[in-house]
Amino acid sequence: NFILTQPHSVSESPGKTVTISCTGSSGSIANNYVQWYQQRPGSAPTTIIFEHDQRPSGVPDRFSGSTDRSSNSASLTISGLQAEDEADYYCQSYNSSNVVFGGGTKLTVL
Amino acid sequence: EVQLLESGGGSVQPGGSLRLSCTASGFSFDRYAMSWVRQRPGKGLEWVSAIIASGRRSQYIDAVKGRFTISRDNSQNTLFLQMDSLRAEDTAVYFCAKDTYSMTWSYFDSWGRGTLVTVS
Numbered sequence: 679n680f681i682l683t684q685p686h687s688v689s690e691s692p693g694k695t696v697t698i699s700c701t702g703s704s705g706s707i708a709n710n711y712v713q714w715y716q717q718r719p720g721s722a723p724t725t726i727i728f729e730h731d732q733r734p735s736g737v738p739d740r741f742s743g744s745t746d747r748s749s750n751s752a753s754l755t756i757s758g759l760q761a762e763d764e765a766d767y768y769c770q771s772y773n774s775s776n777v778v779f780g781g782g783t784k785l786t787v788l
Numbered sequence: 789e790v791q792l793l794e795s796g797g798g799s800v801q802p803g804g805s806l807r808l809s810c811t812a813s814g815f816s817f818d819r820y821a822m823s824w825v826r827q828r829p830g831k832g833l834e835w836v837s838a839i840i841a842s843g844r845r846s847q848y849i850d851a852v853k854g855r856f857t858i859s860r861d862n863s864q865n866t867l868f869l870q871m872d873s874l875r876a877e878d879t880a881v882y883f884c885a886k887d888t889y890s891m892t893w894s895y896f897d898s899w900g901r902g903t904l905v906t907v908s
Contacts (some may be wrong), residue, residue, distance in 0.1 A: 717833075766830065779833040
């Protein structure tokens with residue numbers, strides 16, 4: 679099974695930009711789509727990025743996703759940080775056998 | 789609007805059983821694969837099981853194989869998770885999630901609010 683590794687936590691000030699990484703353990707992370715989910719405390723996850731870099735309707739364009747084949751990683755970038763962005767963020771991918779989530783990154787807006 | 793409503797959670801002793809249900813509305817349930825995803829207290833998301841739209845194929849993580857059974861009733865727009873031989877480590881909030889594809893599991897565009905299972 680492949681594994682997705684995320685930093686445990688990141689923090690940044692309001693108005694700044696933060697990037698959360700998601701590194702694949704094997705194969706190419708770009709071979710299957712990577713998604714990102716936001717989960718606020720006590721709530722269900724919501725999809726903020728799908729298919730590497732697509733935003734569902736209603737998700738602000740402050741959120742963007744990308745992949746880097748050279749480092750076998752995906753990234754979630756949040757610009758113009760707001761207090762409401764404070765949450766846990768999970769990357770996710772899949773193959774024919776299973777679905778895998780990263781361990782999650784806690785974003786603190788200072 | 790897509791809605792997923794889980795039910796059936798509760799407290800059970802180790803070795804016991806529970807049956808979770810997820811009632812779906814707002815979309816053509818029989819056209820999408822569905823999954824169960826759990827979250828242990830204070831921990832991250834963990835995919836548990838999935839079933840394709842027709843119900844003819846399913847998958848499980850190793851930790852629950854032989855103990856959990858996923859199924860669906862497309863006539864009732866309902867997803868199930870039969871959980872037997874429960875262990876303390878199965879304690880978690882269980883979320884129902886709608887996949888974007890029908891013939892395989894991939895990623896999720898809608899989630900339920902979850903139901904808490906406590907094994908103690």
